[in-house]
Amino acid sequence: MFFKPMRLPLFIILCLTILLSSxxxxxxxxxxxxxxxxxxxxxxxxxKGKYKKALKLMEQIVPAYRGKPQGEKLMFIYANTYYNLEDYYLSGYQFERFTQAYPQSDSAEVASFKAAKSFYQLSPRYSLDQKDTDKGLEKLQEFINKYPNSDKRMEANTLVAELREKLEKKDYEVAMQYLKLDDGLKAAIDAFDNFITDHPGSKYRKDAFYGRFLAAYKLAINSVPSLVQERLITAKGYYNSFIKYYKDTDLGPEATEIYQDIESRIVAPETEPTI
Structure with missing residues (x-):
């Protein structure tokens, strides 16, 4: 029994020929x-979007074209190739080099924004070290200051807000971790204090005021007798700060209950007998 050789459709043959030739x-x-x-x-x-192949060629020729007329375009697409390949460390670096080498370029604004956005992309989740988040914020703010009328300004502001919230969450969670530790209550008070100062518009601000008050209360009632009264008075002051802004919030009743316990524990000072 003989089998006839299978014939590939002409279209497939042409495609294979073109692919091999390419x-x-x-x-x-x-x-x-x-x-x-x-x-x-x-x-x-x-x-054509074939960035990996294009990159291999660009890496060979970029040094040769620096300072030449074609260098401006090449340097931009070189940086943008890294960006499209999601290699944000190198895209940020190369876009910054582009803006330094060609500050008057028509592409300088886009390059500046993509450099900043590259650093934004490098920002890790809030629980990790936030060095890259700080750098992303710095670069985005530089872009906003340099190009206040850019059509990218709104997006840049959105990215800034995202990074700031990440830093806020990081600082808040650190303070909360201290609060959960019996020997971390002093550190918790300091951490909440710093949070309130550093993040005045944060959505965690109410919880930070309450956390500081709760930490001070726990510290007071677990102190050696000689320090209890002084620390209860300090906690009472933090309660007053909390209710000044957040009396009518969901945490108000719980804070008031703790405050009433503080009042019951505070010993009135003895008065001198009158003669």
């Missing part, structure tokens, strides 16, 4: 020293 052409350009061909081919691949 791959061999890419390899030839990659291996040769013709900078002009590398530039043209890299630009073509970039426009």
């Amino acid at each position: 791959c061999s052409q890419y390899q030839r350009v990659l291996r040769k020293d013709d900078m002009g061909k590398k530039y043209t081919f890299a630009d073509s691949l970039y426009k």
